[in-house]
Amino acid sequence: MPACWTLNENVSLTVVLSWLAVNVYLFVDTFRWYEKEEAFFYTRVILGSTLAWARASAVCLNFNCMLILLPVSRNFLSLLRGASLCCRGPWRRQLDKNLKFHKLVAYGITFNGVIHAVAHVFNLERYHLGQAQDAEGLLAALSKLGNAPNESYLNPVRTVYTSTTINLLMTVSGITGLVISVALILIMTSSTEFIRQSYYELFWYIHHIFIIFFISLAIHGAGRIVRGQTPESLQLHNATFCRDLYAEWQAAALCPVPQFSGKEPSAWKWALGPVVLYVCERIIRFWRSHQEVVITKVVSHPSAVLELHMKKRDFKMAPGQYILIQCPSISALEWHPFTLTSAPQEDFFSVHIRASGDWTEALLKAFGMEGQAPSEHRSMPRLAVDGPFGGSLADVFHYPVSVCIATGIGVTPFASLLKSMWYKCYESQSLPGLSKMYFYWICRDAGAFEWFADLLLSLETRMGEQGKAHLLSYHIFLTGWDENQAIHIALHWDESLDVVTGLKQKTFYGRPNWNDEFKQIAYNHPSSSIGVFFCGPKAMSKTLQKMCRLYSSADPRGVQFHYNKENF
Template identity: 60%
Template sequence: MNLYLFIDTFNWYEDEDAYLYTRVMLGCYKGILRRQLDKNITFHKTVAYGVAVNATIHIIAHLVNIERYHLSQSKQAGELSNKLSGIGKSMNETYLNPIRNYDTNTIIEILTTIAGVTGLLITVSLVLIMTSSTEIIIKSFYEVFWYTHHLFIVFFVGLVIHGMGQLVRGQTAQSLLLHNVTYCKDHYLEWETTAQCPLPQFSGKSPAAWKWVLGPVILYICERLIRFWRFQQDVVITKVVSHSSGVLELQMRKHGFQMEAGQYIFLQCPLISQLEWHPFTLTSAPEDDFFSVHIRSVGDWTEALFNAFGAEEKVFKEPWKLPRLAVDGPFGAAATDVFQYQISVCIAAGIGVTPFASILKSIWYKCCNLNTELRLEKVYFYWICRDPSAFEWFADLLCSLEAQMVEKGKAHFLSFHIFLTSWDESQATHIALHYDEKVDIITGLRQKTFYGRPNWNIEFRHIAENHPSDSIGVFFCGPKTLSENLQKMCKWYSSADPRGVQFYYNKESF
């Protein structure tokens, strides 16, 4: 009844003309809810920590219980415990105590049971999954993380079987009708000698873990089937570019592929691995007639991909000789909301610049298309990097965008702020000698590069003063420490007056 009333009331507010303007004002909630879904990895980690904590409690509790079962066989235990432990030693008797003999090794005894073997298996699986999910392993040995994470299959299978061991046992319903525990507990010496207290019968509880696992497993299988279907779809590689900065650019087409700026895809190369799918941010714009990714050689899989495409030797390959690629996606990301604000601030650190290639391209297309209604009025783009040459392809993109914006008379729309955090003495001398030139010596942009790290207090204060009553979306992709600082800045410089400037923080994470 509650569910019906909720749906009925929801439809009422959703459809009634009287609430049209209310829906216009409150439409932003859709974006807020979507941003919560963008935190799927944070949610995933939180669940994992919860599993680890509860698994630890579960294991410790069982170890304590096993020790108590064992002590119940000893002479130091009470008479009732001894009596209960002795049940099951004669024919046609069920048992309550899984430890059948005091003179036994409890560890070996338990490891010969279904509950013990599966318990050990799922514990080892969980430990391997969590220890291989640390940041250092993911960054340096991604394949180790990827393959080890698939031990979740062993974990779930073991979890379903685990309860079949029926380690914790209770009195059967039929036995409870004949054996009144309230009376017989205090008259255990009369067991088997009176009709009022026959010997109790015991059994384990039917396993129920499958009920909890079934729903998620069905959803997972559906997701795998969708990925397999997408794997079968043809991907046409239209262009391969090997950039001098050690970056491989792949331009592709796929039937029915539709994307938004800032989204990402999963890429698989069957020639390298039939199982591995790796996420890459799309660097093309939705307005392009292709979709593209830029891949740096930073691990075993990406190095193998470079070799497969002949990028290391810079060997030209005929299109039919190129390895097959499979694409799953695209998938949403926080950065897709960049067009929902009047003012957007895009901040990238190092390789975190990749999602903004697609966004900046799309901004240019929308600015140049007179038929496009664009809510966005101004974009501030910040890029903090140690070595721009490592992302030469992106610097080239910025130069092209800047030149095109100037040509269209929209130079004010996009404001670049490039910060170089590392340079040597020879570079400093070269920079000083060419400082008065019209374009920056490092990036080739009209807007000069800053040296050092940005003072975010000054930057946010400047933006807040320029836009005293606007909603400003802040989009960031980069390290966690900087993310926390930027989030604080957004809260600090948002006006207490809802009519004043408001900063809304969005972090890219996948």
């Protein structure tokens, strides 16, 4: 099992370990530098090791803030996906794990942010202790620097009578630090699975606080609170020699009063490139949002599913891609992802939208889909479309054997793939690379089969006429039915066509036994590279991922299951 997991996840493991290694290197290298650097010798007298903790975590924080925007730059990822020469095979699959990497980097930001904030709390308290009346020796001498003419201060806290909170709010670094902390807490708490699933709009709006986060991060170091000895002062004042002569600094020619300055802010340098890239991303999205989208057809399906056919100038797609849709009459800011259900050969592009939240319910209502057929004279809302963007399903045709698994409305991403297969069969075209496709659909409501069963029936007929019926093997599982449906199914069980779908392939009742299914597929295709593609709930995703690891051979020359999950 560990060997199979390593074979399937070696690239992901390499990426994660590389990211972790860079973080550890930056932290350790920066920590050691601040612990040994002569320019910060006197700073360490006041702050101790918390100086190094604060600065090391700050560098790691900057590094992760540089990375956090890259995985959510969809056009950038689509560009990388199209660059097949430099992004092939297992490395190409990493682009489908962009959101996982985005979350991993977010955890890195949170972890280092906590260390940085706690270290500076201790630093602020140590600065206060340096100004206390009972402070003595070198600590007291350093804290009093800056009171006399021609002196620069080292301790930013100038009096012990001012509270730490007030001192914090009197500096640019303190105010921006509080803003960064509050923004990070809001973003992280609103990104929990419960909030995203139940209150997606809340997650969407709060997540855009990242703009305030990055602005505050860029100016956070402008206060230059962390101060060190200037290079000129280091040449004249050797801290190792002069530290015990602090009472004679002004009189001793060999030990003039040391001069200090704040460290130049650097966070903006780390984040500048990704921020510019993301700004370009938003400009492209803004431009696309103002391109005209013509809605050519609206269809209402059972189970509260809305089908939209649209046209847009210069719109080009590939099977398995998705788009972002905005409806200004519902929200001027929200964009929601939907997989395309049309084929590239069609003169329109389509999506199927199920009512599963406030925004989708409002969209169905805007199109008059409240349990009734839409009026032909009803004015339709304006839609904005961004995309298309590449997803993991775009790689289905790149494997010799592909296994496509969907639950409920998760079948929509595969509609485009199957339609594309239909057109290729209709035009007697070959499917380069693909020799067999297994399709599984697990659905609870029999009414939901209607629109998709028509597509399967047409595909089944066309492939049979072309002598390519062997290319597709589909399995439909119905997990929910009432007593009347059960009686009806039993009475028509012996008929040649399935009573639920009208297809030659009979519908299965209950849930699939994935052990048996994967075992049979592995037996049918020894020494094959098999792509497994899934769109559905997280619980089943874990099960399928486990099956891929379990039935992949430890020998790289044996059968290998490569798991791909549709992510937005």
